[in-house]
Amino acid sequence: MSARAVSAPSVRDALFEAPGPRMRRKIVVGTAVSALLVALGLAVVVRQFYVTGQLDARYWSFFLEWTTWRFLAQGFVGTLEVALTAGAIALVLGLVLMLGRTSGVRPLSAVCRVVTDFFRGVPSLLLIYFFFLVVPQYGVKMPAFWMLTLPVALAAAGVLAEVFRAGVNAVPKGQVEAALSLGLSPARTMFKIVLPQAVRYVIPSLIAQLVVVVKDTTVAYVVSYPDLMQNARVLITSYDALVSMYLVIALIYILINYAINKASVYVAQRTGVKIIR
Amino acid sequence: MSQRTTEGSRSGETPVIELRHVEKHFGDLHVLRDVSLSVHRGEVVVVIGPSGSGKSTMCRAINRLETIDSGEILIEGEPLPQEGRELARMRAELGMVFQQFNLFSHMSVLDNVTLGPRDVLGLSREEAESRAMELLARVGVAEQAHKVPAQLSGGQQQRAAIARSLAMRPKAMMFDEPTSALDPEMINEVLDVMVELARGGMTMVVVTHEMSFARRVADRVVFMADGQIMEEGAPDAFFDHPRTQRARDFLDSIRGH
Numbered sequence: 226m227s228a229r230a231v232s233a234p235s236v237r238d239a240l241f242e243a244p245g246p247r248m249r250r251k252i253v254v255g256t257a258v259s260a261l262l263v264a265l266g267l268a269v270v271v272r273q274f275y276v277t278g279q280l281d282a283r284y285w286s287f288f289l290e291w292t293t294w295r296f297l298a299q300g301f302v303g304t305l306e307v308a309l310t311a312g313a314i315a316l317v318l319g320l321v322l323m324l325g326r327t328s329g330v331r332p333l334s335a336v337c338r339v340v341t342d343f344f345r346g347v348p349s350l351l352l353i354y355f356f357f358l359v360v361p362q363y364g365v366k367m368p369a370f371w372m373l374t375l376p377v378a379l380a381a382a383g384v385l386a387e388v389f390r391a392g393v394n395a396v397p398k399g400q401v402e403a404a405l406s407l408g409l410s411p412a413r414t415m416f417k418i419v420l421p422q423a424v425r426y427v428i429p430s431l432i433a434q435l436v437v438v439v440k441d442t443t444v445a446y447v448v449s450y451p452d453l454m455q456n457a458r459v460l461i462t463s464y465d466a467l468v469s470m471y472l473v474i475a476l477i478y479i480l481i482n483y484a485i486n487k488a489s490v491y492v493a494q495r496t497g498v499k500i501i502r
Numbered sequence: 503m504s505q506r507t508t509e510g511s512r513s514g515e516t517p518v519i520e521l522r523h524v525e526k527h528f529g530d531l532h533v534l535r536d537v538s539l540s541v542h543r544g545e546v547v548v549v550i551g552p553s554g555s556g557k558s559t560m561c562r563a564i565n566r567l568e569t570i571d572s573g574e575i576l577i578e579g580e581p582l583p584q585e586g587r588e589l590a591r592m593r594a595e596l597g598m599v600f601q602q603f604n605l606f607s608h609m610s611v612l613d614n615v616t617l618g619p620r621d622v623l624g625l626s627r628e629e630a631e632s633r634a635m636e637l638l639a640r641v642g643v644a645e646q647a648h649k650v651p652a653q654l655s656g657g658q659q660q661r662a663a664i665a666r667s668l669a670m671r672p673k674a675m676m677f678d679e680p681t682s683a684l685d686p687e688m689i690n691e692v693l694d695v696m697v698e699l700a701r702g703g704m705t706m707v708v709v710t711h712e713m714s715f716a717r718r719v720a721d722r723v724v725f726m727a728d729g730q731i732m733e734e735g736a737p738d739a740f741f742d743h744p745r746t747q748r749a750r751d752f753l754d755s756i757r758g759h
Contacts, residue, residue: 402567403604407618407670408594421608
């Protein structure tokens with residue numbers, strides 16, 4: 226059972242009562258008017274593009290060349306490598322920070338809390354500058370990949386620690402009491418009973434944070450790491466095609482994040498089915 | 503104070519559960535006042551009393567889901583451990599059934615029942631599953647074994663929860679208002695399972711509002727009010743001739759209609 230199957234069919238159904246006849250008429254009128262406005266807006270945009278010459282062949286023809294796509298694909302792989310690595314590190318580190326923070330050991334809990342709040346509070350770009358400009362001064366040589374991946378991962382870990390904690394707090398206390406009363410140790414109770422349920426509660430927030438990770442990787446240019454964004458910038462300068470290139474890679478980023486969303490829901494559903502057998 | 507009729511007659515034997523002068527506060531609230539109670543092997547002790555009388559707290563204190571301020575809790579003569587492996591082992595030997603069932607919501611009913619035996623007692627999967635299926639059949643939910651708890655009715659969930667506790671082969675079972683969260687038509691199916699258990703000789707502490715169950719099954723009724731045990735005795739004696747005014751008022755209030 227995914228989060229979707231458990232909750233109401235849609236947010237609208239959950240938040241509002243079913244509309245009556247007068248409201249339904251208003252909705253029809255509102256829908257028509259807003260559809261008209263959107264169409265009008267799009268028409269204006271396309272017209273502006275046409276007027277300013279953005280639809281000229283020279284801004285689009287290089288997309289027909291194989292080398293363009295190969296270069297973008299290399300950037301895509303670069304983005305994927307950073308995002309997946311950073312995402313994996315962030316998930317593990319976030320979990321560790323949360324476990325430390327919720328542990329009964331006071332000093333450990335305090336340290337984890339400070340670390341969590343620090344990485345959560347500092348912008349990831351600032352962390353990247355730190356790894357790019359400050360760390361090398363102390364003789365630590367790092368490839369561009371890690372100068373990008375580590376700060377992105379650390380920033381996300383801070384947020385994920387809090388996301389996990391919210392999930393753990395949402396698990397009813399009775400679940401813990403039942404596990405303890407069977408003779409399970411507190412640690413096993415956490416891993417077998419609390420965490421599996423907590424993760425299920427926070428899957429939407431986890432997806433949101435993984436999307437943030439993907440978007441954070443776009444500052445790769447700071448460390449000259451060849452990700453999708455950086456390679457697009459190279460193409461923009463060589464073909465002098467700003468708008469068309471930005472539109473295309475925006476579409477690619479949307480597709481990546483859509484895929485993350487789909488994959489997460491799929492995983493959630495699969496684990497759900499496994500329970501029922 | 504309390505009279506200890508049943509206890510006196512069996513003084514030679516070590517009680518399975520014994521509370522000695524237990525005190526507990528929730529902030530300013532004095533929830534347990536000098537509570538002393540002995541439960542012997544095979545005995546069914548039903549605890550009744552108005553809400554807020556401390557009966558749930560007492561029940562939960564027996565396996566340390568609630569800590570106590572002072573006094574002693576002994577399980578078969580051994581003091582209840584405070585933490586760690588010893589406490590976990592003691593809890594494994596005491597079954598606990600909750601008002602809200604508390605089945606693990608992300609596991610099938612079968613996995614709920616096999617978790618303890620496999621994880622704590624070290625049984626193999628096959629042993630644990632055959633033990634679980636036998637118990638689930640006994641409480642009448644064998645057909646639901648592969649469903650998740652949310653797919654079961656309240657009565658079925660509570661019966662599965664009882665099976666989960668029984669799978670640990672406990673020395674005693676505590677029931678903390680096991681039927682209070684159930685729809686009326688499901689109360690009896692759970693009580694029937696408990697009656698069966700009592701007949702089978704299980705040592706039981708039952709906190710409940712089901713007076714007919716108390717009268718029918720209890721070896722001893724304990725009446726609590728304001729964190730104190732006001733009186734205890736055989737069910738017929740207690741229900742027909744309560745000695746304290748508090749007990750008379752309580753019984754009148756629930757018989758009022």
